[in-house]
Amino acid sequence: MSKVRVYALTMDRAWGKMMEEVSDASFEVIPICCPEGYPNCLENLPSADHDALLLLDATGLRDVAGMVRRLRCLGWRFVVVVAADPTHKEAKAAFKAGASDYQSKTLSTSIVRSQVRTWAREAGFSGTISY
Numbered sequence: 578m579s580k581v582r583v584y585a586l587t588m589d590r591a592w593g594k595m596m597e598e599v600s601d602a603s604f605e606v607i608p609i610c611c612p613e614g615y616p617n618c619l620e621n622l623p624s625a626d627h628d629a630l631l632l633l634d635a636t637g638l639r640d641v642a643g644m645v646r647r648l649r650c651l652g653w654r655f656v657v658v659v660a661a662d663p664t665h666k667e668a669k670a671a672f673k674a675g676a677s678d679y680q681s682k683t684l685s686t687s688i689v690r691s692q693v694r695t696w697a698r699e700a701g702f703s704g705t706i707s708y
Contacts, residue, residue: 587634625652635660642674
């Protein structure tokens, strides 16, 4: 069985760097830093595949729901939105657009690691996830 791949799409280099440390034996986190904004990064985003999830850092993003819709149209079936300052209105719009989950952004690698395991299990990924 292969490792589950987790792509972390962010405009925040520090959070992207921290996400590199989240990888473990059962999944690999691949940060994709987009300091100039997401529109420039989407064309370079890897193709969505069955055993991959995407973490979308919504910090500084004006249209979270629109970005979730674009990612879903690109084939990403499991999109998790993380936000530094989450709001109920933004979360509701993200879920309506197809987000799989909506979480507060954290800098704790152990918390993110636990969340990734849960998301992978909920998504039914066939990669090996150790608990």
